Amino acid sequence: MDEDEDAVLALLDDEYARAILAHLTIEPMSVDELCTACEMSDATAYRRLNRLRDANLVTERQALDPDGHHYKQYAATVERVSVTFADGAYEVAVTRSRTDPADRFTDLFEGLS
Secondary structure, three states, X not given: OOHHHHHXXXXXXXXXXXXXXXXXXXXXXXXXXXXXXXXXXXXXXXXXXXXXXXXXXXXXXXXXXXXXXXEEEEEEOEEEEEEEEEOOEEEEEEEEOOOOHHHHHXXXXXXXX
């Protein structure tokens, strides 16, 4: 068991982190949107997002609102987490979403042929 796997399991034990991940699988969201959707404070959202980002389960990007102000939006980078128990040990496998534009273009191109 490595440190990254322990971090993922610890995050998934947290109800706020699970709620954030669930909402971010629908669409990217700002902290304000997540606070409303998950019924949590800004401080709670930022703490969980930092931990989720450190574990590579979410990514952040800059967005531009109609008034010209910049703000961060977060998106889930994980599709599936599985835990396997065998031979007196356990293993955590994380399946990441394919969010890279080059990967999406390749998928689109391959779908045409």
